[in-house]
Amino acid sequence: MAEDLTSRRALVLGAGMAGSTTAAALTPFFDRVTLVERDHITGSATDRRPGLPQAAHAHLLLGSGARWIDTLLPGTTAALVAAGAHRLSMPAQVHTLSPHGWLPPIPEAQFLLSATRSLIDSVVRERLRTDGKIELRAGTEVVGLIGDATRVRGARLRDRTTGAVREEPATLVVDATGATSAVTAWLAELGTTPVPTTVVDAGVGYATRALRLPDAWRQFGAIYLQADPAGTGRGGVLLPVEDDRWLLSLSGVRGQNPPTDEPGFDAFTAGLRHPVLAEALAQAIPLGPIRGFRKLANRWRHFERRGFGPDGLVVLGDATRSFNPAYGHGMSVAAQSATVVRTVLTRDASAPDLAARLQRAVARCAADAWAFASGQDARYLTEAPPGPGLRLQRWYMDRLGRAAVHRTAVTRTLLKSYTLDAPAGRLLAPRVLGQVLTVTTGPPPPSPFPPEVLPQRLPPGSATERTAP
Numbered sequence: 243m244a245e246d247l248t249s250r251r252a253l254v255l256g257a258g259m260a261g262s263t264t265a266a267a268l269t270p271f272f273d274r275v276t277l278v279e280r281d282h283i284t285g286s287a288t289d290r291r292p293g294l295p296q297a298a299h300a301h302l303l304l305g306s307g308a309r310w311i312d313t314l315l316p317g318t319t320a321a322l323v324a325a326g327a328h329r330l331s332m333p334a335q336v337h338t339l340s341p342h343g344w345l346p347p348i349p350e351a352q353f354l355l356s357a358t359r360s361l362i363d364s365v366v367r368e369r370l371r372t373d374g375k376i377e378l379r380a381g382t383e384v385v386g387l388i389g390d391a392t393r394v395r396g397a398r399l400r401d402r403t404t405g406a407v408r409e410e411p412a413t414l415v416v417d418a419t420g421a422t423s424a425v426t427a428w429l430a431e432l433g434t435t436p437v438p439t440t441v442v443d444a445g446v447g448y449a450t451r452a453l454r455l456p457d458a459w460r461q462f463g464a465i466y467l468q469a470d471p472a473g474t475g476r477g478g479v480l481l482p483v484e485d486d487r488w489l490l491s492l493s494g495v496r497g498q499n500p501p502t503d504e505p506g507f508d509a510f511t512a513g514l515r516h517p518v519l520a521e522a523l524a525q526a527i528p529l530g531p532i533r534g535f536r537k538l539a540n541r542w543r544h545f546e547r548r549g550f551g552p553d554g555l556v557v558l559g560d561a562t563r564s565f566n567p568a569y570g571h572g573m574s575v576a577a578q579s580a581t582v583v584r585t586v587l588t589r590d591a592s593a594p595d596l597a598a599r600l601q602r603a604v605a606r607c608a609a610d611a612w613a614f615a616s617g618q619d620a621r622y623l624t625e626a627p628p629g630p631g632l633r634l635q636r637w638y639m640d641r642l643g644r645a646a647v648h649r650t651a652v653t654r655t656l657l658k659s660y661t662l663d664a665p666a667g668r669l670l671a672p673r674v675l676g677q678v679l680t681v682t683t684g685p686p687p688p689s690p691f692p693p694e695v696l697p698q699r700l701p702p703g704s705a706t707e708r709t710a711p
């Protein structure tokens with residue numbers, strides 16, 4: 243691909259987080275960027291899009307992710323907050339029960355934005371519209387690629403209203419069609435070698451319900467009960483979102499998936515590691531059905547390896563690497579990948595093997611998120627006993643987790659790495675190592691939710707007492 247990309251055309255497939263931010267990243271280098279989306283998009287922030295079934299579930303945007311989006315689409319964070327997203331300091335306003343205890347409420351080490359996924363996407367899309375070079379073609383399904391095994395030259399697109407299929411040529415094609423991307427099938431049609439894939443599947447499942455809570459719950463910000471691999475592997479998160487709503491998302495591993503019927507959902511919540519979420523649920527008015535999501539494996543398709551993926555094509559976002567969402571990394575990694583695309587193109591947009599360079603850069607920036615999510619999920623797998631290297635790694639991570647509960651300097655470092663604000667390598671820095679190796683376990687930090695601080699239940703018959711949906 244040693245061509246000058248100036249005056250050329252980029253085709254970005256899928257207008258989710260990866261596709262939207264990458265479209266923004268590409269505009270300085272192309273005359274026209276076409277963003278193709280299967281769903282019809284009305285522009286409303288309350289849309290339920292079939293192509294984004296995960297949008298019903300809690301979607302926190304890490305501060306690092308927000309900053310990466312702002313780099314490409316300036317003003318997005320401010321626009322999100324203006325539209326009702328909650329900006330929460332971590333850990334002070336995100337009360338987190340780790341496997342080792344509650345994280346201390348130190349001042350902001352990081353922040354996150356809490357809003358529905360639909361709001362996040364609609365604000366990002368709105369800002370894309372201000373870029374005259376980007377054309378959003380909604381209601382258009384990608385049905386294949388054009389080119390051959392060595393070079394992709396465009397895509398076949400089907401208009402979902404008329405059914406007409408046409409070929410759309412492009413200098414660069416970016417596949418960002420998400421976790422269900424058919425890119426491997428499209429590539430097989432062109433005769434490429436199947437791409438190797440790594441899967442770490444703990445059989446994670448989600449269930450989520452939107453709620454209204456009494457106003458007194460707002461003082462707490464978000465509440466996150468992490469799963470404990472040494473226990474049941476069940477977790478839950480309660481996030482405030484726009485319009486005075488909350489999302490309660492529950493997660494469980496194989497055989498422990500949260501049910502989507504009301505008694506089962508309530509019982510699962512009651513069985514979590516701390517009763518605070520069950521109390522919230524007992525005081526809540528449900529705002530709709532419980533929605534489930536299964537098959538949340540960590541999956542990495544290795545397009546970055548030499549010999550896989552023809553020139554002219556870059557695959558990013560969930561289409562190349564998806565994670566157990568309990569770690570909240572997916573959207574941020576998608577946005578980070580887009581900034582990396584911008585950086586690589588800025589260095590040399592006409593480099594030979596540009597697509598391969600882009601693919602390798604994208605793979606590097608997702609490495610830490612992959613290590614956190616797949617490393618933690620691998621603890622639920624029992625097929626093979628861990629070797630000495632892995633045992634040492636787990637021993638260290640356990641001690642690190644314990645130190646993060648008892649030593650605030652470690653809390654800060656762990657949170658920064660965990661939220662992708664600092665490289666995971668920092669967790670092995672001598673300063674951290676010293677704290678981790680010398681930590682002694684005193685009494686665990688107290689729960690921020692003793693019964694006396696919880697809002698009182700309202701008497702039966704009062705206006706906001708829980709009612710059936």
Ligand SMILES: Cc1cc2nc3c(=O)[nH]c(=O)nc-3n(C[C@H](O)[C@H](O)[C@H](O)COP(=O)(O)OP(=O)(O)OC[C@H]3O[C@@H](n4cnc5c(N)ncnc54)[C@H](O)[C@@H]3O)c2cc1C
Nearest residue numbers: 256258259260280293296301302384420559560567572573
């Ligand atoms: C239950 C759940 C909870 C999650 N929670 C979080 C969280 O808290 N924080 C976080 O950061 N991440 C979270 N994630 C992960 C996050 O949703 C993804 O990582 C992120 O959306 C990836 O962006 P993407 O653009 O790659 O894919 P998506 O955002 O899924 O977008 C793919 C787009 O491609 C379109 N498309 C698909 N096929 C075609 C086609 N053939 N033609 C045209 N268009 C097509 C789809 O309609 C969609 O718009 C969660 C995921 C799940 C499943």
